[in-house]
Amino acid sequence: MKLKGVIFDMDGTVVDVTYDWNQIRADLNTQGVPILMYLNSLEEPEKSEKWRVLEKYEREATEKARLKPGMRGFLGLLNQKGIKKALVTNNSQRNVFFLLEKFNLEFDCVITRESGLWKPSGAPFRAVLENLGLKKEECCVVGDSHFDIKAAEEAGIPHVFILNEDKERFASMPAEVFSSAEALQKRIKNLLEKDNW
Ligand SMILES: [Mg+2]
Structure with a gap:
């Protein structure tokens, strides 16, 4: 089984935002x-x-919002390797389109809250798998919060990568935590070189 698709969260993952x-x-x-x-x-x-x-x-x-440092390079690596990219957010279509246009980003599948499929339910991730024609074992989730982990668990997606500087918060969770997009990119690059990840 090879990695064929990456499902991204938006806020705090692709872009840095400040929400209280x-x-x-x-x-x-x-x-x-x-x-x-x-x-x-x-x-x-x-x-x-x-x-x-x-x-x-x-x-x-x-x-x-600002594009997360290192994110453009990471997305570029996925493009180069022919890996599908999905964006799943509980934010609105209006805000997603604003950010995609502002930072000139493209995803193969975008699911916003207007779909009625909301994290932490696994439903929006299952919709991505169906839409892209991928198996859950061929995909990973990249997020920044417990919601992303819960949704992946519920959808049965076994690989979850969290971008967050506070590793302690995720200590007992089924996810690998990275403090930067660069560090995650390195890890994914290694995984892409394996036939069975
Ligand atoms: Mg988030």
């Missing part, structure tokens, strides 16, 4: 429920009002 999720959760009063699920469970007019609050935070963060 604790502040956002407090503002929305999500009471421990994942944000999108919480918002969708509300009645109008509260629902629309709170969606607008989230969208404002997202718009501001997106406008300030």
Whole structure:
């Protein structure tokens, strides 16, 4: 089995963004429920009002987003090797298109929250596998959070790589953690040279 596809998360993975999720959760009063699920469970007019609050935070963060250092080189390596690239995010289509255009990036498959398939469910990853015609063992997930790990587990994708400087946070999780895109690129480059990874 060879590596044929990489499924990327967007915020914190492909781009560096600053979200104060604790502040956002407090503002929305999500009471421990994942944000999108919480918002969708509300009645109008509260629902629309709170969606607008989230969208404002997202718009501001997106406008300030930077491409993660080393990411262009990593994506370039995958292109060169003919590896498929997918982008799966709980962010909106509007913000995804803004960033793809701003940084001139292309993915073979893009799944945004408008699909109704949200991490930490494995559903959006399963949709990618179907869309690209790949098996779960032929793909890996590259993310930056527990949501990415949970979604990969649920979808049965065995290889998960996390970009995060705080390795401790992922100590007991089924994922390899890298502090930079360059370090991850090195690892993937090695894996691509193996017939059975
Ligand atoms: Mg993320």
